[in-house]
Amino acid sequence: MGAPRPVFPRGAALWAFLLASLGGVAGQPLGAEPTCTAQPLARYSVTFTGKWSQASFPKQYPLFRPPAQWSSLLGAAHSSDYSLWRKDQYVSNGLREFAERGEAWALVREMEAAGERLQSVHGVFSAPAVPSGTGQTSAELEAHSRHSLVSFVVRIVPSPDWFVGVDSLDLCDRGSWREQVAVDLYPYDAGTDSGFTFSSPNFATVPQDTVTEITASSPSHPANSFYYPRLKALPPIARVVLVRLRQSPRAFSPPALGLGAGGNEIVDSLPDPETPLDCEVSLWSSWGLCAGPCGRPGAKSRTRYVRVRPANHGAPCPALEEEAPCDPDNCV
Incomplete structure (x- = not known):
């Protein structure tokens, strides 16, 4: 005994079947309400x-x-x-x-x-x-x-x-x-x-x-x-x-x-809100040479620079120069 033959709808039922298969008109699902029903x-x-x-x-x-x-x-x-x-x-x-x-x-x-x-x-x-x-x-x-x-x-x-x-x-x-x-x-x-x-x-x-x-x-x-x-x-x-x-x-x-x-x-409007901007500085440079008289402690320094200046009451800039004690270089 062969496989049963498929049964297709006829007449008005055929049109409903086709519309449902195609997803409705212009991509709209069958039976779905329009997205906007306001005046055109x-x-x-x-x-x-x-x-x-x-x-x-x-x-x-x-x-x-x-x-x-x-x-x-x-x-x-x-x-x-x-x-x-x-x-x-x-x-x-x-x-x-x-x-x-x-x-x-x-x-x-x-x-x-x-x-x-x-x-x-x-x-x-x-x-x-x-x-x-x-x-x-x-x-x-x-x-x-x-x-x-x-x-x-x-x-x-x-x-x-x-x-x-x-x-x-x-x-x-x-x-x-x-x-x-x-x-x-x-x-x-x-x-x-x-x-x-x-x-x-x-x-x-x-x-x-x-x-x-x-x-x-x-x-x-x-x-x-x-x-x-x-x-x-x-x-x-x-x-x-x-x-x-x-x-x-x-x-x-x-x-x-x-x-x-x-x-x-x-536009002349209300004042804009002030965004605080903190100071941003670079990384420290390398330490400089140790300077000072022989037999006494010397000093060396390093520096950094301001990358972004503070604004609107942001955090102020830290020190841009720093010193440290050292033994003088090349001291005879």
Whole structure:
């Protein structure tokens, strides 16, 4: 007796079988509710505020060539099957160019291609660069119920490949659009350049690393520009606020790259928190020659120098010179 023949569903049951086999429509599991059921479109203002001041981040704070500043903001409204950047994952070639050199066009092309090919990006938006560490810039974006996530990046200038941003921030809360969202931002390393300091020369990370958050203790190296071992956590280096706009829906076109809707301005705000910075000194030099008259105890000395000067009531520098008794050298 042969094996039993498989029985396939017929008619309406066949369609249900096929839909279940394919996982529903457009990747949505059968019977699952849409991620966002709010009105199709919503418009938001995006206000980025730099909080990178010398008081908050005194260690190696860039004062010139170039001074502390922010690149243009570049982002997109997208669906869950797109990622501009993500912690513990590798960045794209476009984001690498942006994080290391501020070159945005390759990243723009990647986002546009994702919108055209996969329909996962609804629109690209940008805001102008900020010429100081504590400035402000703004833009507008349009979110769609099928593209309710927002991601963006802003490069820290100068830096090897450091940036701030948000990854897949959802503007929709099931059946309604969120009226306002505020997020504190902290520095990230793109994993493509091995520099420790703001002014480090270009030295590629081979093999490329994943995106990691820079903290007060990681990387755990005294040369790291964000290394503050006395702090449990870094203060926020920037902040972004997204506010839903109430104007009537209209035809929306993202602003041209570098020409955000709101422009930028210097922010007059509350004083920045002062981060104490302890003095850091070098290792001692070798002991010098022993000097002194024959037949009597001599003295030798060694020195060290200041690597990082204290700031904001941090620990003062210790003695930079030390003497010790010795027997005079070459005494006849």
